[in-house]
Structure formats: C-alpha cells, structure tokens
Amino acid sequence: MEAPVQFKGARDRFSGVTISSEEEPASPQEFEAVLQASMSHWMEENIRGVWFKVDLEHADWVPVLVKHGFIYHHAQPQFVMMVKWLSVNEPNNIPRYAHNVVGVGAFVVNDQDELLVVRERFHTRPHWKLPGGYVEPGEDLGTAALREVKEETGIDAEFVSLVSFRHVHGANYNCSDIYFIVHLRPITQRITMCQRELTACEWMKLQEYVQHPYVHETNRFFAERFLECRRNGVKIQATNIFSPAFRKNQVIYSINSKVEKESINEKAENSSIDTQSLMNGDAKL
Amino acid sequence: MEAPVQFKGARDRFSGVTISSEEEPASPQEFEAVLQASMSHWMEENIRGVWFKVDLEHADWVPVLVKHGFIYHHAQPQFVMMVKWLSVNEPNNIPRYAHNVVGVGAFVVNDQDELLVVRERFHTRPHWKLPGGYVEPGEDLGTAALREVKEETGIDAEFVSLVSFRHVHGANYNCSDIYFIVHLRPITQRITMCQRELTACEWMKLQEYVQHPYVHETNRFFAERFLECRRNGVKIQATNIFSPAFRKNQVIYSINSKVEKESINEKAENSSIDTQSLMNGDAKL
Structure with a gap:
C-alpha cells in the first residue's frame, strides 16, 4: 500500500x-x-x-x-x-486574534465655527451625532473620517488632528470598542445627505451643540475638550515615521509641542501629515 | 411523515x-x-x-x-x-469583525528621571525596549500596562497618562496594530526580571535613552515626545464617563486642559482617574 x-x-x-x-x-x-x-x-x-x-x-x-x-x-x-x-514542554503562547473594533467620529468645524451634525435613521431617541463609522482594514484614522463624512454628508474635508478617543468593553460581538474623534476642516459647505443612513444633517453652531439637549454626554465631553484644546493651542497631531521592525510606515499620534505658536495662529494649523498622504498611505518622514 | x-x-x-x-x-x-x-x-x-x-x-x-x-x-x-x-432588497450591511490588535508599551519613569528598559529574549538585533505586550479582552490600557510591567520586571506602578500611540497596518494575522505608550510612575524600584521573556532589564537615564544607539527610531520618537510634553505641561489624561448608549462606563482619553498649572507643578500630576479604579474597572465620574 x-x-x-x-x-x-x-x-x-x-x-x-x-x-x-x-x-x-x-x-x-x-x-x-x-x-x-x-x-x-x-x-x-x-x-x-x-x-x-x-x-x-x-x-x-x-x-x-x-x-x-x-x-x-x-x-x-x-x-x-x-x-x-503540539509542544509538550512549553505552554501555548500563541497570541489571541484582534478583539478591538475601531471607529471614528468626524468633528468637522467650518470657518463660521459651525459643526457638521447628523441624525441617524436607526435609533431609539432623538440625538445629534457626529458623522462617522467603522475603520476599514488597512485604513488610517483620518482617511476613515474623510471617507465617512463624504459618504454620509457629501462634504469634502481635510485632516487636522485627533481630538480624543473612547475605549469601552463588551460592545459588538463582545469586542472592545475604540472610537476616535477626528478633527477635520471642510473644503466644501453644501450638504448632500445619505438618505439610507440619516434623517437629518446640518451645520450647527458649536456653542449650541455643547448645550443641546439632544447631544449625548460623551459627545458633549468631546466638544468641550475640543474647545479647551483650541483655547490652549494643543492638539493630537499625526506624524508618519518609518518602522524598521514592521519595515513600513506607521502613523504616530502625539500631542503637538508648539503650544504658544499654535494658540496665537490657530488658523494656520500645521499637522505634520497632509490629507493626501493619509489618503494614499504614502511614505512621508 | x-x-x-x-x-x-x-x-x-x-x-x-x-x-x-x-x-x-x-x-x-x-x-x-x-x-x-x-x-x-x-x-x-x-x-x-x-x-x-x-x-x-x-x-x-x-x-x-x-x-x-x-x-x-x-x-x-x-x-x-x-x-x-437573506434580504434580497438590501445589500449586506453586517459590520466586519475586529481587525485591530491593541498593545501597550509602558513608559515607567522614576524620581531620578530614569526609564525602565528591557531587552527581549527573542529578537534579531540588540535593542532597549519598553516593557509591554498585548491588551487582554476587557482590559483598560493603564491596567494592561501595569500588568505587563509587573509580569516582566516585578515593578509595581501607578497610571499617570498616555504619551502617544502608533497605528500600522499588515501586522500579525494581517491585522492593523495600535500600540499605546502609557506613562506610569513606579511605586517600587527593585527589578525582578522575567527570565522567560527577557535577557536584561534596568533603569536607564532618560537622556541616555533618547540618544542610545540601540533604541529604535519609534521609541526614540516616543521618548522625545514625552520630554516635550513634560516641558509644556500637557498630557493625554484618562477620564471615566458613563455611556448611556452602552449603558456602562467608558474611559475617554483626551489632552488635559490645565497647561500652565501642570507645567509649574509637574510632580503633583492629577490624572482624573486613579490606578485602583483602572485596575478594578470601577465607575468613577
């Protein structure tokens, strides 16, 4: 045989x-x-x-x-x-698979200090939320935020910085959930709402949003943090650095150091990564 | 029938x-x-x-x-x-499962301005790294950092803040990898090294670490960011907030707002969450 x-x-x-x-x-x-x-x-x-x-x-x-x-x-x-x-001499030390779902909320503020806000179609109580959604495999946080804003509202925008993020456990599929708030600057103003996902979408004065009864505590906290950081001229910027270990580019998010300069000249914000490089995943040192 | x-x-x-x-x-x-x-x-x-x-x-x-x-x-x-x-009228809109692996590196600095550094057993070239590892299901970032530091070095510590984090794609299991750098303050000083994982572990002057040839670019960047943020009195703090949507507590990471006060009184750092509450996952507003 x-x-x-x-x-x-x-x-x-x-x-x-x-x-x-x-x-x-x-x-x-x-x-x-x-x-x-x-x-x-x-x-x-x-x-x-x-x-x-x-x-x-x-x-x-x-x-x-x-x-x-x-x-x-x-x-x-x-x-x-x-x-x-198979080894009988060593304990099984194979790392687990991923168990963190990652999403983004887009904090899009225009020159009139208005925030882009939405109402989702499927929800149980009235609310004004941020456009956003899950991050796709291989996608950077800024890229995901720009994509979701475009899909849901038709607005084109550019990446500025991160505002903050939330970590919670026992979410969908019993995974932990990390939700990053990404500050974007709009390039266009005219809203084309996604009818499938949303029932409303508008530009709302930031100061109104912070006090609005239909804003959940978490989003109010994010908005307050955004305003404080803007007053103090600090932000979480994105920097591309080549990783020898991964042999590829990685995005590092850290607090900008130019506190005074930024607070004086808020409009000329300089994130060390531009929108296009985030969109393309380009190498950029 | x-x-x-x-x-x-x-x-x-x-x-x-x-x-x-x-x-x-x-x-x-x-x-x-x-x-x-x-x-x-x-x-x-x-x-x-x-x-x-x-x-x-x-x-x-x-x-x-x-x-x-x-x-x-x-x-x-x-x-x-x-x-x-099953639906023939709607496209399949089921969200994907998690595809982000989350790890922590612990940035443990003592009162002599020394950093806790390690050499891993399985590696191809000499390096001084930060203790750390993967975040377990349901674990907060600070809790994971404290656990890894204890396991690898025997040092007890307390959570202070986040320094920064890195996002890279195509890592283990073709997942994206998010690596958070967590600033801890040691409570004990005596090292008990984990022989299975490490070949060396010591307290190294932070200024020496920043210039050391065996420190990878990414870790050098993290250390430089830490020093800059300390000079400017800014940090990424952790705050527990109850989420009505999830009906549970969530940790929100955002830049502290008390820039001037902190820079004057760096030693009396006030993260708005204490170690114990992170360890226990307690509610704390």
Whole structure:
C-alpha cells in the first residue's frame, strides 16, 4: 500500500507550520490520512504549533481537524484559521486574534465655527451625532473620517488632528470598542445627505451643540475638550515615521509641542501629515 | 411523515436571528432537515440575516452550513460564527469583525528621571525596549500596562497618562496594530526580571535613552515626545464617563486642559482617574 502524501506547509520563525487548503487541497476521502501522516512527521520535527487555513470550499476538513484536537483561532468570510499547539514542554503562547473594533467620529468645524451634525435613521431617541463609522482594514484614522463624512454628508474635508478617543468593553460581538474623534476642516459647505443612513444633517453652531439637549454626554465631553484644546493651542497631531521592525510606515499620534505658536495662529494649523498622504498611505518622514 | 423541528434562535433589533448549537443541538443526521425548514420559515418572516454560533463539538454543522450559502464571520477558540444574509432588497450591511490588535508599551519613569528598559529574549538585533505586550479582552490600557510591567520586571506602578500611540497596518494575522505608550510612575524600584521573556532589564537615564544607539527610531520618537510634553505641561489624561448608549462606563482619553498649572507643578500630576479604579474597572465620574 502506498504511503499517504504529507502536507508541506509553510514554516515560520516560531517553529510553526501553516497549511493552506487552497494551496494543498485534499479530497474529503484522503484528508484524514494525509493529516495523520503529517502530524507524526511534525511531532518528530519538534514543530510547536500547526495552523490550518481552511477555505469555504474545503469546509469538510473542519470536523476532521476538530476530531484531531484543533481549535479555532480566527475567521474571515472566506476561510477559518484553526490551530493546534503540539509542544509538550512549553505552554501555548500563541497570541489571541484582534478583539478591538475601531471607529471614528468626524468633528468637522467650518470657518463660521459651525459643526457638521447628523441624525441617524436607526435609533431609539432623538440625538445629534457626529458623522462617522467603522475603520476599514488597512485604513488610517483620518482617511476613515474623510471617507465617512463624504459618504454620509457629501462634504469634502481635510485632516487636522485627533481630538480624543473612547475605549469601552463588551460592545459588538463582545469586542472592545475604540472610537476616535477626528478633527477635520471642510473644503466644501453644501450638504448632500445619505438618505439610507440619516434623517437629518446640518451645520450647527458649536456653542449650541455643547448645550443641546439632544447631544449625548460623551459627545458633549468631546466638544468641550475640543474647545479647551483650541483655547490652549494643543492638539493630537499625526506624524508618519518609518518602522524598521514592521519595515513600513506607521502613523504616530502625539500631542503637538508648539503650544504658544499654535494658540496665537490657530488658523494656520500645521499637522505634520497632509490629507493626501493619509489618503494614499504614502511614505512621508 | 412528521415535519422536522425548526430552530428557535434569538431575534435581534436588526431583524436578525442567531442560533447557538450549544442551546439547540442537533445530530449530524437531523441538522440539514432542521436547517432547511428553519430557513423557509425565516424567509417568510423577512429575517434579514441568520447567524449560527457553532461550538467545536458540533463542527459537523460547518460543511452543511457552507453548502447552504453560509460564510464565516469570526471565531473564538471554542466556536465559529457563521452568517448568511437573506434580504434580497438590501445589500449586506453586517459590520466586519475586529481587525485591530491593541498593545501597550509602558513608559515607567522614576524620581531620578530614569526609564525602565528591557531587552527581549527573542529578537534579531540588540535593542532597549519598553516593557509591554498585548491588551487582554476587557482590559483598560493603564491596567494592561501595569500588568505587563509587573509580569516582566516585578515593578509595581501607578497610571499617570498616555504619551502617544502608533497605528500600522499588515501586522500579525494581517491585522492593523495600535500600540499605546502609557506613562506610569513606579511605586517600587527593585527589578525582578522575567527570565522567560527577557535577557536584561534596568533603569536607564532618560537622556541616555533618547540618544542610545540601540533604541529604535519609534521609541526614540516616543521618548522625545514625552520630554516635550513634560516641558509644556500637557498630557493625554484618562477620564471615566458613563455611556448611556452602552449603558456602562467608558474611559475617554483626551489632552488635559490645565497647561500652565501642570507645567509649574509637574510632580503633583492629577490624572482624573486613579490606578485602583483602572485596575478594578470601577465607575468613577
């Protein structure tokens, strides 16, 4: 009888191996034999952890992997990633998958000191909120805010700074939720409201917003913080720095240092990153 | 012939239904018939989206669900969550699962202006880094920093403020990575190094750290920002505010407003949240 073929997989620097069902497909009939032969081999080779990336079309692998002690690690729409820790000498130290949902609220203030505010279609009580939404994979915070403002209100804007952010636990899918408030300066003024998501959208005097009864406590706090920071000439700016560890550019958010200069010349704000570089994800030192 | 039983599930406010395999188990033989009967019923009832939370022990449901058009949404070690959008009138607007990994670096500075620095065991080139690691589910940023410092160095500390944070894409598991730098004040001085993770740990003069050749650009930037913010008396403080939307407490991070007062009296820093409340996740207004 011919010995079953073994999975090749891709090795990583943590003595792990990852098998992709797309790259090494196996029929439901042959999968279990190939798995067993491979596992024996990996044990002999002191592989610490085995990963299976199982595409939708090979979903019949999943119950077999569970039978052999695999558990889930994470999933994307088209695949599930399963893992088994083999080492008996070391505890399983595989980091968890992401469990923080990240969203942005756009704090768009025009030259008349008016804030762009919206009413969402699906809600239980009246409120004036900030346009915004979830950050897409690979998206910077400023880019996400500009995209959401454009989608919901039709307004074009440019990134200025962060105002603040909120962290809360036990939100959607039982994840923690980080919500960044992004200060934008509008380039256009005419509102084209997204009818699907909103029932109202307008420019409201900032001072009115801070006192409005339909503004939730959290948004009132954000607005008060914005006004205080503007008075004091401080902000959370964005700077692009090349990361040798990641071998790519990263955005660093930190308080600007030019306190006095900024407070004197508030209009000529200089964030150290411009809108276009945020939009393109460009390298910029 | 008897009609198959239907799944009951739990309805949500978005006209969705979620079935838990733990709460409504079905054998591999009967699952498909129950699923088909239930789907017909849900179509008639204008259910927009159907979710299946499938535990490890019911993994044989997975290929059947895939056959009926379900895809993966997310997974935890013991279950996979699968979903199918039923509505033909509306596009699928189910938000994605979390794709941001969150970590903390602890910036621990003592009264002699020395920074707590470490060398990690697994690394390719010499470096002096900040103690830190991933934020656990449900953990606040300050709590995570205090825990990591204690685990790695044995030092007890208290939360002061955030210094800044970094956002980069395409990191582990192809997630985006947010790394918050948390300023802590040590309560103890004697180091008990974690041998498993580190090869060195010491108190280093902050001015030496800023110029040290073994400090990566990003950490140097963080240290420079810390010194500048201290000179200017500004910081990113943490405030607990009750969220009516989430019906729970949330931590809001924003720039402190008392610029002049703080710069005069730097030692008497007043973060508006104390260590204990961060550790306990207490309500505190």
